[in-house]
Amino acid sequence: MWLRRHSSFLIALGFGTFTLIGLLLRQGLARAFLDWGTLLAAFALLLGLVNLLLVHTRRTITNRNPYSAVLVITIFIVFFAALLDTAKVTTNALAFLFENVLQPLESALASLLIFFLIFASIRLAQSRQDRWTLIFLGTATLTLIASTQLPPAIPTIIQTTLSQIYYYLNTIIVTAGIRGILIGLALGTITMSLRILAGWEQPYNQ
Amino acid sequence: MIIPSVVSLIGTLFIGVLLFHLRQRIKENGTADIEADLKPLPQFNTLTNQVGRMIESRQPLHISLGRGRLIGPSSPASIAALNILNHLTEHSKPGHTLPAVTTGDASLIPAAQDTVRQNFASIPQVVTGQLSQHHELATFAADSDYPTAYAAAITQTIHQQKTVNNILLGHYGSEIGLMTAAGQQAEIPQFVATDDPTALAIAHAFTQDTLIGEDLLAATAYLDKEPAHLASLQVQDYMRWFICALIFITALFKWIVN
Numbered sequence: 001m002w003l004r005r006h007s008s009f010l011i012a013l014g015f016g017t018f019t020l021i022g023l024l025l026r027q028g029l030a031r032a033f034l035d036w037g038t039l040l041a042a043f044a045l046l047l048g049l050v051n052l053l054l055v056h057t058r059r060t061i062t063n064r065n066p067y068s069a070v071l072v073i074t075i076f077i078v079f080f081a082a083l084l085d086t087a088k089v090t091t092n093a094l095a096f097l098f099e100n101v102l103q104p105l106e107s108a109l110a111s112l113l114i115f116f117l118i119f120a121s122i123r124l125a126q127s128r129q130d131r132w133t134l135i136f137l138g139t140a141t142l143t144l145i146a147s148t149q150l151p152p153a154i155p156t157i158i159q160t161t162l163s164q165i166y167y168y169l170n171t172i173i174v175t176a177g178i179r180g181i182l183i184g185l186a187l188g189t190i191t192m193s194l195r196i197l198a199g200w201e202q203p204y205n206q
Numbered sequence: 207m208i209i210p211s212v213v214s215l216i217g218t219l220f221i222g223v224l225l226f227h228l229r230q231r232i233k234e235n236g237t238a239d240i241e242a243d244l245k246p247l248p249q250f251n252t253l254t255n256q257v258g259r260m261i262e263s264r265q266p267l268h269i270s271l272g273r274g275r276l277i278g279p280s281s282p283a284s285i286a287a288l289n290i291l292n293h294l295t296e297h298s299k300p301g302h303t304l305p306a307v308t309t310g311d312a313s314l315i316p317a318a319q320d321t322v323r324q325n326f327a328s329i330p331q332v333v334t335g336q337l338s339q340h341h342e343l344a345t346f347a348a349d350s351d352y353p354t355a356y357a358a359a360i361t362q363t364i365h366q367q368k369t370v371n372n373i374l375l376g377h378y379g380s381e382i383g384l385m386t387a388a389g390q391q392a393e394i395p396q397f398v399a400t401d402d403p404t405a406l407a408i409a410h411a412f413t414q415d416t417l418i419g420e421d422l423l424a425a426t427a428y429l430d431k432e433p434a435h436l437a438s439l440q441v442q443d444y445m446r447w448f449i450c451a452l453i454f455i456t457a458l459f460k461w462i463v464n
Binding site for chain 1 (some may be wrong): 208213214215219221222225226229275276277280285286288289304309310311313315316317342344345346349352354355357358362366380381383384385387390401403406408410411412414418419420422423424426432434435438441445446450456
């Protein structure tokens with residue numbers, strides 16, 4: 001009974017300990033466990049696809065949702081294109097779909113980000129007028145100006161000063177901030193891993 | 207080659223022993239002292255208040271677990287996101303409204319579904335799997351390799367399911383701007399906790415309720431106040447001082463040598 005109740009913890013403890021020791025002392029063993037994990041994650045992608053298909057088929061039938069219908073149809077088109085490619089009926093049909101449909105759409109959406117950010121900054125300045133907003137907007141404006149090619153009419157001394165400020169901002173303040181965040185994350189990761197190994201935290205068994 | 211490995215192993219063991227000792231001490235003396243010393247993070251109040259909003263409005267919470275994988279460098283952020291999901295769903299049980307949970311990595315789907323299923327086991331449809339159209343336990347939004355596709359799926363979820371808020375947890379990149387913009391358009395409260403500095407910087411333009419880096423990993427200590435989690439925060443503090451001292455000594459040494 002005890003073994004049954006704690007089986008998931010014992011499996012996690014065994015694999016976790018062996019992987020940790022393996023990564024530090026014997027790379028081959030740890031690599032094998034990590035490969036198994038990667039293989040399982042690859043199967044999970046199939047699970048995700050089934051989930052996506054079921055959810056959106058249900059939404060198409062019960063809610064008559066046109067977006068869900070488009071998604072379901074697209075899944076079948078892509079699947080069919082892959083089948084045709086495999087059967088050598090077509091060549092690169094899948095790549096054609098990715099390059100001519102997905103990539104342009106993704107690029108278009110990504111390019112909208114800058115406009116969303118500008119509008120968000122304006123709204124931020126309207127709703128929250130404190131020193132943090134001032135620092136945020138000041139830094140953003142300075143970075144934008146300094147990182148672009150300034151017209152020759154602007155005196156060289158101003159251009160040099162701006163690029164100097166931009167350089168110090170990037171190499172000292174931004175880098176130090178990011179490193180601080182990453183060190184904090186690394187410490188959090190170590191303690192979380194130890195909690196999982198000790199069984200105090202069981203994300204697999206909540 | 208073996209020396210750095212042995213040093214790392216000893217260091218890990220030392221941290222483990224320290225964590226165990228501090229956890230025992232907290233269990234014996236209670237959590238009150240440690241809780242009083244915690245850095246004030248009002249964002250967690252905002253997060254827990256979302257459950258109340260959900261119960262009052264009877265509209266679902268939108269909780270996205272990010273596009274970090276369970277295997278790889280972003281797994282701590284994903285596990286922390288799952289822990290927060292567990293806390294939120296546990297407390298939203300009385301509302302009988304299932305959250306709209308979305309993930310950008312398929313490996314998170316079983317864990318997320320399991321968490322929601324266990325916490326909503328009192329609803330018969332959850333146990334039998336007969337849920338209505340908008341009440342899927344957790345939905346796979348898009349693959350993590352296509353961030354903008356993932357962002358588009360989340361945007362659709364926010365607008366179509368008329369969620370009461372937009373909670374983004376785990377690992378994101380710059381695509382977070384598209385998701386938070388959707389939340390801003392829908393005029394719903396937003397909460398962002400991620401491990402990526404770029405995503406944090408972008409999210410900060412849209413919402414004040416952001417958790418920076420390690421605060422995401424400390425979420426369970428603030429929300430559930432378990433001795434092991436509180437001990438972890440203490441260990442992290444000690445380690446931070448140690449690293450600060452190490453950086454200072456190294457810089458001083460380099461300055462003297464030069």
